[in-house]
Amino acid sequence: MEIIKTVDLSKRYGALSAVDSINLTINKGEIFGLLGPNGAGKTTTLMMLSSLLKPTSGTATVNGFDVLKQSEQVRESIGMVFQDPSSDPVLSAYDNLKLHALLYDVPLKSIDAKISQVLSLVDLEKRKHDLVKTFSGGMRRRMEIARGLLHEPRIFFLDEPTLGLDPQTRDHIWQYIKTLAEKIQMTIILTTHYMEEAEKLCDRIAIIDQGKIVALDSPANLIRAIGGDIVQLRGVVNTDAVKKLPFVRDIRESDHSYYLSVENAAQNLQKLLAVAGTIDFVAVHSPDLKDVFLRYTGRAMREEEGDLAGHLRNINRVLERK
């Protein structure tokens, strides 16, 4: 059953189409991933779906409500974890959550029990009365996830929930998200820079580039569509000669390497290397989501890229506060 539908959803800033005519249908209970390079339009899409940003044209319904005409009902239906930290560092976790509960009209009598419940879900019940500024980045993120769940939303938007966190913390948070999806049958729409995690977690993935959806399917189908093997070459590569080989389907350059989509690498590698030029490094692997991403966007999704963007935003925030 569909729970989110967009029709030609678009957002323009002057000449720039940040989101360009997106058509999406997301089903109830799905974990749906939005992947794309920096500036692709992921956050803008989530902001429009959560009714916090008005589309320039097109429409979207969320939980059956129109984001323009029924924004209040849309907001009641959703929980949101923003890309940038949005909790108050000089309040305790409890106070941050209580404030949110009051804003969302959670019945006064049940607030304390609800807060305990969502904080235990992310293992923070014991730190309830500590100020958020004493939390680690991962703890603050978990607290914001708990906050987003407080009013029991049907749909949960998570914008880069694990950006810049260490792998262990990332793992934990993904585990929480997965458990949630299963336990309370929530629909989850998330963005992430971490391909392996998206591959494991998401039922379906939309790859978005320059405001447009360029691919949409389950991770397994996206990977299957690439097919064959991926041969990575580094060195002085004779791309013209390589492209002419009948068993080479596609060639992409990223990060000083060439990535070739090759039919039956085991059988064809010798022939390939015979014409490839002066090669310092060769590796062969089965395609994964990183290769899918590179194929559709022409760029590698580098995790550092996301981290760098995150760091820049943090710096900006600090400067703004001064």
Ligand SMILES: Nc1ncnc2c1ncn2[C@@H]1O[C@H](COP(=O)(O)OP(=O)(O)OP(=O)(O)O)[C@@H](O)[C@H]1O
């Ligand atoms: N308020 C704004 N005014 C002008 N341009 C904007 C505004 N907000 C976003 N943009 C532009 O819209 C495009 C999409 O931005 P968006 O934040 O949605 O990208 P993103 O996919 O979330 O990127 P990231 O991975 O860095 O978070 C970018 O080119 C951005 O510069």
Ligand SMILES: [Mg+2]
């Ligand atoms: Mg973003």
